[in-house]
Amino acid sequence: MFKKILVPLDGSPTAEAVLPLVTHLATTDKAEVELITVLTPVAIWDTAASMIKWDAEEEAARAYISGKASKLSEAGITAHSRVAFGPAAYAIFDAAKDAKADFIAMTTHGRSGVSRFILGSVADKLLHTAAPLLVVRPRDHQEDQPLSPSDIRKVFVPLDGSELSIEAIQSAEEMARMFNASLVFCNVVSTDWVVYSGMETPVLYQDVLEEGKARAKTNLETMSRQSRERGFAAHGVLGLGRPADEIERLAREQDANLIVMSTHGRSGPGRWVMGSVADAVVRRTHLPCLLVRPKQVKDQTDSQTGHQAETAPATGRNQK
Numbered sequence: 001m002f003k004k005i006l007v008p009l010d011g012s013p014t015a016e017a018v019l020p021l022v023t024h025l026a027t028t029d030k031a032e033v034e035l036i037t038v039l040t041p042v043a044i045w046d047t048a049a050s051m052i053k054w055d056a057e058e059e060a061a062r063a064y065i066s067g068k069a070s071k072l073s074e075a076g077i078t079a080h081s082r083v084a085f086g087p088a089a090y091a092i093f094d095a096a097k098d099a100k101a102d103f104i105a106m107t108t109h110g111r112s113g114v115s116r117f118i119l120g121s122v123a124d125k126l127l128h129t130a131a132p133l134l135v136v137r138p139r140d141h142q143e144d145q146p147l148s149p150s151d152i153r154k155v156f157v158p159l160d161g162s163e164l165s166i167e168a169i170q171s172a173e174e175m176a177r178m179f180n181a182s183l184v185f186c187n188v189v190s191t192d193w194v195v196y197s198g199m200e201t202p203v204l205y206q207d208v209l210e211e212g213k214a215r216a217k218t219n220l221e222t223m224s225r226q227s228r229e230r231g232f233a234a235h236g237v238l239g240l241g242r243p244a245d246e247i248e249r250l251a252r253e254q255d256a257n258l259i260v261m262s263t264h265g266r267s268g269p270g271r272w273v274m275g276s277v278a279d280a281v282v283r284r285t286h287l288p289c290l291l292v293r294p295k296q297v298k299d300q301t302d303s304q305t306g307h308q309a310e311t312a313p314a315t316g317r318n319q320k
Contacts, residue, residue: 001174002031006101008092008122009037011064015107017147018136019068021288022105023075024149028178032078034099037065038088058083089125103132103290108282127263127279127291132171136288147288152179156256156287158186158247158277161219165262167294169223172260175290176232183232184254185223187216188239188246213238244280251287260290 007022009015026033039054039061065081072079080099084091096104108123126133136147157172159165176183189212220236227234237254239246251259263278282289 002026002029002102004032004034004099004101006034006036006092006096006099006104008088008104008106009035009065009068011037011061014138016068017138018105018107018134019072020148021134021136021152023072023077025105025178026072026077027075031102032080033069033072034095034101035065035069035072035079035081036084036092036095037061038084038086038091040086040088088122092122092126103134105134105136107136107138123282124279127282132293133291134288135282135291137286149179152257152288153181154184154254154256154258155179155181156184156186156247156251156254156259157223158188158243158259158261158281159219159223160243161187161215164294166223168260168262168292169227171290171292173227173230173232175258175260179258181257183224183227183234184256185220185227185234185236186239186247186250187220187236188241188243188250189213189216190243191241209240213240243277244284247277247281248284251285256287258288258290259285260292263291263293 002025005022005026007018022033025031039057061083062081065083069079069081082095084095092104095101104126106123106126123133123135127135152175155172155176157168159168172183175181189209191209216238217236220238224234224236237250239250247259247261259281261278261281278289278291282291
């Protein structure tokens with residue numbers, strides 16, 4: 001159950017494309033929504049920057065973000081707003097910790113400018129510093145309608161057999177519950193590690209491949225059965241090849257509408273590194289993605305990121 005959702009906005013309709021899903025999630029779970037916009041003054045002051053009236057920028061930002069919060073309140077959602085200053089990724093990460101947000105929801109693109117932040121680059125940074133992170137890619141054409149909650153009918157869950165990857169299942173089931181969707185578990189047997197270096201390699205490859213496929217099938221059967229026992233419609237699909245390519249292909253083939261996956265897993269012959277695969281999937285797919293950082297990894301990363309935030313370059317709003 002989600003209690004609080006943090007939503008970074010930058011004043012653009014593109015960034016606001018995440019709001020329909022957030023509204024549905026907040027309404028279903030009676031969760032609070034914290035809206036944030038970040039003003040990031042330039043690090044090097046120049047003639048153009050000196051002409052910006054920062055007080056007016058701050059006033060406009062507060063009016064904008066509080067207005068969006070008011071609209072959510074009118075829909076019966078408990079909503080708050082805040083304006084932060086400095087490097088956007090650090091400010092959003094700190095706000096998520098301060099608000100004790102269950103996850104961050106944002107689009108992968110938005111409007112940039114002297115006092116705005118580039119959502120794509122911020123999302124990239126947050127993939128490595130905070131999770132869960134719900135990333136929504138805006139529709140390709142302006143005439144396309146924003147993603148609707150009714151569009152989410154199948155939740156696609158990539159696994160690699162590791163305990164870390166399995167931690168994403170709880171979040172996937174939570175999403176399936178809130179959208180009344182089914183679950184599709186995917187396990188890709190990776191062939192990225194294969195290097196033909198001699199006559200014996202094809203034989204070794206075939207042995208490892210068959211072992212990996214058998215292990216993956218067992219894993220899929222187990223995860224699907226356990227989810228069905230918890231009341232969800234679930235089945236598994238097996239992939240073979242480059243993990244990110246196969247995940248993207250199988251998600252399309254299964255008509256999935258949302259991908260939920262861990263950002264970490266184990267690597268080795270027939271396995272894959274979940275973090276790098278998650279990055280690649282988010283960049284390639286047009287589906288919304290919920291990236292879940294396993295607790296033991298998250299605790300370690302939060303500690304490291306907290307130290308980094310202390311040493312991050314300051315870009316105060318009154319810098320001259």
